[in-house]
Amino acid sequence: MTHEIVSIPADAASGMQDSPALLRLRALLGEHRLLRDADSLARFGADRSPGWVPRPVAVALPETTEEVQEIVRIAREFRLSLVPSGGRTGLCGGAVACSGELVVALDRMNSLLSVDAVDRSVTVQAGMITARLQEIARERDWFYPVDFASSGSSQIGGNIATNAGGIRVIRYGMTRNQISGLVVVDGRGEVLRLNHGLAKNNTGPDFRHLFIGSEGIFGIVTEATVQLLPAPKPPQVMLFGVGGFPAILRLLSEFSNTLKINAFEFFSNNALEKVLARQGTASPVQTAPFYALVEYESAGEHDEARALAIFEEGLERGELVDAVLATSEAQSRAIWRLRESISDTLSAWKPWKNDISVRVGRLDTFIERVSALVAAGDSDLELVWYGHIGDGNIHLNILKPEELSADAFAERCSPLAKGIAALLGEFSGSVSAEHGIGLLKRDYLHYTRSNAEISALRAMKAIFDPDGIMNPGKLLPD
Ligand code: S2G
Ligand code: ZN
Numbered sequence: 409m410t411h412e413i414v415s416i417p418a419d420a421a422s423g424m425q426d427s428p429a430l431l432r433l434r435a436l437l438g439e440h441r442l443l444r445d446a447d448s449l450a451r452f453g454a455d456r457s458p459g460w461v462p463r464p465v466a467v468a469l470p471e472t473t474e475e476v477q478e479i480v481r482i483a484r485e486f487r488l489s490l491v492p493s494g495g496r497t498g499l500c501g502g503a504v505a506c507s508g509e510l511v512v513a514l515d516r517m518n519s520l521l522s523v524d525a526v527d528r529s530v531t532v533q534a535g536m537i538t539a540r541l542q543e544i545a546r547e548r549d550w551f552y553p554v555d556f557a558s559s560g561s562s563q564i565g566g567n568i569a570t571n572a573g574g575i576r577v578i579r580y581g582m583t584r585n586q587i588s589g590l591v592v593v594d595g596r597g598e599v600l601r602l603n604h605g606l607a608k609n610n611t612g613p614d615f616r617h618l619f620i621g622s623e624g625i626f627g628i629v630t631e632a633t634v635q636l637l638p639a640p641k642p643p644q645v646m647l648f649g650v651g652g653f654p655a656i657l658r659l660l661s662e663f664s665n666t667l668k669i670n671a672f673e674f675f676s677n678n679a680l681e682k683v684l685a686r687q688g689t690a691s692p693v694q695t696a697p698f699y700a701l702v703e704y705e706s707a708g709e710h711d712e713a714r715a716l717a718i719f720e721e722g723l724e725r726g727e728l729v730d731a732v733l734a735t736s737e738a739q740s741r742a743i744w745r746l747r748e749s750i751s752d753t754l755s756a757w758k759p760w761k762n763d764i765s766v767r768v769g770r771l772d773t774f775i776e777r778v779s780a781l782v783a784a785g786d787s788d789l790e791l792v793w794y795g796h797i798g799d800g801n802i803h804l805n806i807l808k809p810e811e812l813s814a815d816a817f818a819e820r821c822s823p824l825a826k827g828i829a830a831l832l833g834e835f836s837g838s839v840s841a842e843h844g845i846g847l848l849k850r851d852y853l854h855y856t857r858s859n860a861e862i863s864a865l866r867a868m869k870a871i872f873d874p875d876g877i878m879n880p881g882k883l884l885p886d
Pocket of ligand 1: 497556557558559574747748750751752795796803842
């Protein structure tokens with residue numbers, strides 16, 4: 409997705425003299441690693457969430473943990489707010505700098521620091537692109553399992569700060585499951601070197617898991633030790649045309665109870681139609697109301713026979729319409745492209761993105777209740793259903809009609825958004841399964857986190873960020 413560069417107010421980008429804080433930062437970073445030109449401010453002050461005008465005071469480009477530490481110390485001294493910035497692929501405004509903050513961009517901290525063949529782990533700087541980490545693993549016949557549509561531009565530091573999920577959570581877990589060591593600079597200016605790559609370390613609460621998913625409100629991730637896996641055999645990929653949610657959930661149950669599935673995704677027909685129109689390709693299966701994409705690790709013909717039997721039985725029950733089994737890696741990738749292109753394709757409609765989850769065992773009744781809300785709601789709005797239904801995560805996107813302004817559209821989405829959030833409270837689900845809270849969902853946080861938890865989060869922020877300079881305004885409601 410191309411992010412349009414929005415205009416920067418003249419005062420932020422003008423040849424305004426460097427403040428004392430910026431003079432100290434320029435002395436630390438030099439001419440070329442403290443940016444103040446309009447394009448840089450616009451580019452580094454935004455992420456993929458629409459609706460905020462990037463307005464940072466400057467962009468710092470540190471190269472080491474020690475430089476990040478010095479930046480935090482200067483920021484504390486001059487009460488300068490900091491916004492950590494990775495690949496800027498976030499969808500909730502978590503990396504947006506719109507109030508004169510200093511962006512701390514990790515782009516130049518993208519090195520492979522060490523490889524441990526015995527542990528099968530690598531230590532990398534936070535600015536490494538996710539796809540580069542996947543490539544480093546492949547080069548050693550290892551595997552980094554976390555993958556999603558934006559892995560070609562997201563950074564591992566940002567994936568850690570948002571505990572990125574993606575398409576294989578059902579098998580390998582979220583980003584937090586892969587991190588065996590973490591170096592962060594917290595808002596005090598302290599460098600915390602956490603867990604050191606140990607497999608076992610039972611010395612009290614594990615601070616890794618405080619920082620993973622904290623969206624930069626406690627500190628800045630600078631390095632990570634990532635546990636990798638032996639490279640798996642090429643998996644089998646199937647795409648099913650499915651009649652409705654009950655059939656999708658039955659397919660999920662049959663596959664997950666008899667085969668080793670890596671991924672179980674779904675999407676509605678209007679999602680596929682939009683992707684095919686954009687790609688200019690034809691569907692590999694007959695048209696159906698929904699599609700299920702299943703990736704599983706086959707141990708041999710027995711497994712493939714089982715998968716085909718599941719299809720034939722579903723066909724006989726009238727629950728499945730069609731299916732295709734990828735017969736090559738190229739065909740597997742083509743099928744995955746249909747699913748992974750949805751988010752980017754829909755961005756043209758500036759959608760209201762519900763990124764929600766409930767326990768898999770509660771999906772059936774939850775989906776029924778959401779469908780009832782939708783049926784009772786604004787029928788003129790087009791909804792697109794897709795996501796990682798295998799782990800209980802549904803992306804329900806409401807598409808903005810061309811003629812509607814962003815505010816009018818938000819107004820029209822609000823009843824359904826609030827109805828879904830209330831349902832999530834009832835079902836003990838999450839208002840943010842994987843994309844995080846950022847600026848966009850702060851007012852929905854209480855549907856998933858209790859007041860007791862939120863007050864504890866505020867207390868923890870006061871410990872790690874006593875001056876409130878770390879990504880202020882993000883995640884925590886005012
Ligand atoms: C999806 C992708 C978000 C992104 O399609 O499942 O979560 O752009 C979204 O990586
Ligand atoms: Zn997703």
